[in-house]
Amino acid sequence: MHTERMEEDTESDYGDEGLDQFWKRRAIALAGVIGTIGFMVYACSGDDDGKRTVQNAAAVGTPSASASSAAPAVMPTVTVTATATTTAKPRKKDGDACDPKAMVLSLAPVKDVYRDGEQPQFRMTLVNTGERACTFDVGRDSVDLRVSSGTDRVWSARQCARDGSSIQLLRRGIPYTETITWDRRRGNDGCRGHREEAQPGTYVAKIKARGLKAPRQVFALR
Numbered sequence: 001m002h003t004e005r006m007e008e009d010t011e012s013d014y015g016d017e018g019l020d021q022f023w024k025r026r027a028i029a030l031a032g033v034i035g036t037i038g039f040m041v042y043a044c045s046g047d048d049d050g051k052r053t054v055q056n057a058a059a060v061g062t063p064s065a066s067a068s069s070a071a072p073a074v075m076p077t078v079t080v081t082a083t084a085t086t087t088a089k090p091r092k093k094d095g096d097a098c099d100p101k102a103m104v105l106s107l108a109p110v111k112d113v114y115r116d117g118e119q120p121q122f123r124m125t126l127v128n129t130g131e132r133a134c135t136f137d138v139g140r141d142s143v144d145l146r147v148s149s150g151t152d153r154v155w156s157a158r159q160c161a162r163d164g165s166s167i168q169l170l171r172r173g174i175p176y177t178e179t180i181t182w183d184r185r186r187g188n189d190g191c192r193g194h195r196e197e198a199q200p201g202t203y204v205a206k207i208k209a210r211g212l213k214a215p216r217q218v219f220a221l222r
Contacts, residue, residue: 108122110179128173135170138178148204
């Protein structure tokens with residue numbers, strides 16, 4: 001009887017509207033509890049995912065031992081340096097052979113025109129411009145005077161020479177002078193037997209030595 005009284009009192013206290021409010025509050029409270037529980041579950045599962053994400057990132061950023069061992073080794077660069085070795089030339093001394101680069105050769109006819117019966121003469125001059133006295137072969141084996149007329153080779157001092165070699169000591173700046181004479185005869189046959197005399201006309205004289213040349217000289221026979 002008492003219980004029935006309470007239910008009657010309750011229903012009478014709330015009425016229809018009060019009962020609706022009561023169940024709304026109950027639903028809101030139940031929803032809050034469920035939301036709290038869901039958030040806690042999500043939070044716990046999120047921590048695990050974060051840990052896995054960090055672990056994965058660490059695994060990607062740090063190369064494994066096998067990967068590092070498989071990487072090709074960097075070979076050292078080898079630089080080869082070439083060292084030039086210069087050999088000092090032996091110093092020249094007095095009496096050594098003359099250096100052609102230090103010699104000056106010149107030729108000049110004694111006269112420009114030679115009359116009938118006159119033998120042309122040519123003055124050869126050789127000067128040593130080096131620092132020391134040196135030796136030079138001024139014989140016909142080394143020095144040759146040639147006379148030509150156009151393309152015709154008329155005479156050669158070497159062909160008609162008796163001496164083949166003549167070594168001279170040439171001191172610095174002191175000229176060596178020699179006069180070479182042509183007998184006006186053609187020497188194409190090596191100066192043996194009868195030789196034909198050169199005809200009047202214009203001729204060219206040239207002189208050569210070992211490694212040396214001099215300007216040619218023009219002269220005439222009358």
